[in-house]
Amino acid sequence: MKFAVIGGTGLIGSRVVKDLNAAGHEAVPHSHSTGVDVISGQGLDEAVAGADVVVNLTNSPTFDEASAAFFRTSMDHLLAAARKGGVGHVVILSIVGADQVPELDYYRAKVLQEELLAAGPIPYSIVRATQFMEFMDDVISWTADGDTVRLPATPIQPIAARDVAAAVAEVAAGAPLNGIRDIGGPEIFSLDELGRITLSHQGDGRTVVTDPTAGMFAVVKGDVLTDKDAHLAATRYADWLS
Numbered sequence: 001m002k003f004a005v006i007g008g009t010g011l012i013g014s015r016v017v018k019d020l021n022a023a024g025h026e027a028v029p030h031s032h033s034t035g036v037d038v039i040s041g042q043g044l045d046e047a048v049a050g051a052d053v054v055v056n057l058t059n060s061p062t063f064d065e066a067s068a069a070f071f072r073t074s075m076d077h078l079l080a081a082a083r084k085g086g087v088g089h090v091v092i093l094s095i096v097g098a099d100q101v102p103e104l105d106y107y108r109a110k111v112l113q114e115e116l117l118a119a120g121p122i123p124y125s126i127v128r129a130t131q132f133m134e135f136m137d138d139v140i141s142w143t144a145d146g147d148t149v150r151l152p153a154t155p156i157q158p159i160a161a162r163d164v165a166a167a168v169a170e171v172a173a174g175a176p177l178n179g180i181r182d183i184g185g186p187e188i189f190s191l192d193e194l195g196r197i198t199l200s201h202q203g204d205g206r207t208v209v210t211d212p213t214a215g216m217f218a219v220v221k222g223d224v225l226t227d228k229d230a231h232l233a234a235t236r237y238a239d240w241l242s
Contacts, residue, residue, distance in 0.1 A: 003027040003172060004048045004087075006038065006078065007057035011134060012093060015165030016055060016172070025173065031058075038074035044081040053089040054082050055172050060109065063216075067109035075116040083121055091172045092117055093164070094128045096157075096182050100224035104216060114180075123176035129164045130157040130184035130225060133240050136198050139191070143214045147206050149199070150214035151192040157226040158194065159185035160240050163233030182230035187237060191217055194237070201241045 003020050007013045008029025020027035028047075030036040036043035038058050048054050056078055060067035082090055094110050101107045117124045136158070143150040167183045189197070195208040212218060217225075 001025045001052045001173065002050060003053045003055060004030060004051035005055045005057065006030050006036065006044075006047065007059065008055075009033060010057060010059070011132075011161050012165050012168065013055075013057040015162055016057065016169050019166055019169035020173065023169070023173065038077055039070070041077040041081070044077055045084060048078075048081050048085040048087055051085065051087055053091065053172050054078065054087050055091045055168065057093055057168075060106065063104075063106040065105045067106045068112055071109050071113040072116065075113055075120075079116070079120045079122065087122060089125065089172070089176045090117060090120070090122050091125045091127065091168065093168055094126055094180075095225075096128045096130045096184060096227050096230065097220075097224035098128065101220055103219040123178055125171045125174075125177040126180045127164075127168050127171050128180055128182045129167070130159050130227065130230070132164065133158045133160050133185070133235075133237060136194060139215065139217070140195055140198065142216070143211070144206065149195055149206050149208045150211035151195045151208055152212045152214055152218045152220075153190040153192050153210055154217040154220045155188055155223040155226050156191050156194055156217075157184040157188045157230075158237050158240075159183065159233050160235040163235050167231065167233070182227045184227050184230040184232055185237070186232050186234065188223075188226050188228075189237070197237065198241070
């Protein structure tokens with residue numbers, strides 16, 4: 001099969017391309033660096049021409065209210081190009097629990113992206129992943145102040161990027177779900193606990209203080225960012241750290 005992976009040079013996209021090609025398919029990465037712009041539409045028709053499947057892994061450059069415009073414009077252009085090119089399956093990556101956190105602009109924007117895909121003319125699959133292990137350093141930096149890091153006790157089910165990519169590649173190579181597949185890591189932590197584990201492993205002497213008002217995850221209610229019934233990946237957080 002032939003795959004056009006839009007956003008195919010990023011953290012997940014580059015791994016998806018590698019996994020699909022290793023499985024004997026032809027997966028071609030497309031991004032700004034290859035002349036494809038999902039906002040202007042430049043290069044999209046050429047990128048998806050002849051592809052059986054389009055995997056869209058592009059992401060908004062911001063996490064604020066402007067993210068909705070990014071996903072609306074990019075999906076409009078992508079779906080138009082895919083329809084013109086006769087593509088039979090479009091896959092996107094989203095977030096477990098995105099529809100349960102309307103307080104976050106970015107999560108609302110991801111739900112919009114899902115809705116645009118589901119309402120479109122092409123068979124589709126949505127892969128929803130829990131929070132990436134690779135983002136933990138960023139999460140810590142958001143609320144770091146001197147020797148203290150403030151984090152809420154939000155339940156988190158971290159998953160490694162390589163496991164996300166493997167799941168996306170598997171879904172992309174299969175029949176369209178015309179629905180959602182949830183994937184997650186094998187363990188659930190509170191975010192403050194995960195912060196302590198991360199800093200301890202790094203030999204970082206900063207103290208994590210539990211603060212229910214700190215950072216973007218403070219608005220999350222309950223355990224909506226976790227899913228014990230999801231397809232569970234194998235990589236445990238301690239193994240990923242090592």
